[in-house]
Every structure is written in C-alpha cells, then in structure tokens.
Amino acid sequence: MHVRTTLIALMMTASPAMAGKEVAMEEVPTAARETAINTAPGLDVDRIEVEEESGRLVYEFEGRGPGGGRIEVDVYADGELEEVEMETAEASLPADVLAAIEKRFEAFRITYAETSVRSNGRFVYEIEGVTADGAEIAIDVAETGEVLAIEGAASS
Secondary structure (H helix, E strand, O other): OOHHHHHHHHHHHHOHHHOOEEOOHHHOOHHHHHHHHHHOOOOEEEEEEEEEEOOEEEEEEEEEOOOOOEEEEEEEOOOOEEEEEEEOOHHHOOHHHHHHHHHHOOOOEEEEEEEEEEOOOOEEEEEEEEOOOOOEEEEEEEOOOOEEEEEEHHHO
C-alpha cells in the first residue's frame, strides 16, 4: 500500500465528515463533468468520489489515460479545475527533483511517483519511497527542486 494512501485512510478514519463518497457519473454536476472530460480527453474513468474541501465540493475522477497510466482529475462542483495528478515513471522525473531527493535522503528508493498540476499551473511531484533505514515516506517536490513537504517517519 502506498504511504499516501495509508495516510489518507488514517485521516479519513479520524474525520469521517471529510471522507469521500463514491458517486455515479450521472450524479456529477454538468460543469464538473465537462471540465474533467475536457481536461483529460480519453480518460477511462473507473471511479468518481465527491468530498468536501474547505467548504466546497470536489469531484475526483480517477482512471487510466490513453497511455495506461493512472490519472486523477479533481474538479469543483462549479467546474473550476483544482488539480490533475498523473502517474509518472521515475525516469521521467526532472533532474532537479531527483537531485533534491538524493540530497535529502541517501539511497532513497522510489516506489511511486505522480505529477500534480495545480490550478495555478504549478507542477509538484508527489513521490513515495523507502529510505535506506526502511522508513516509508512521501515527499512533495516542486519542479525547481524545492522540497515542499515530507510525510512519514523521516519528517520529524
């Protein structure tokens, strides 16, 4: 199980009011549905969840893109795009991102990576892996190599 998935599951257990609810495509507001379809043409949606974030409903469209990688498109109910997350191969990560991780953690082994394109156009790489001492962590790194967040045993 991915570190991020585990952390999200723990947060959802601790705060059931924030937990997502799976919904059918027909239950999604037209504006949100159109934004998701136009943002990720060819996305084969296999799950849609709705959750509340900061008082706004967010619809998360999850599935596989035309290339087979996992994609999640997060859209507010009014059709405003919040974020797009795409599964990313380690070999496709920018050199600055890899250098930032290597500088912070010796012998870090990447187990999962995704590219997150935020609504402001900023690229953030969300990377999960295992440190040399076996700790599972998640690291968010900006495309410039700036480490934005570390979650897990190594964050303390």
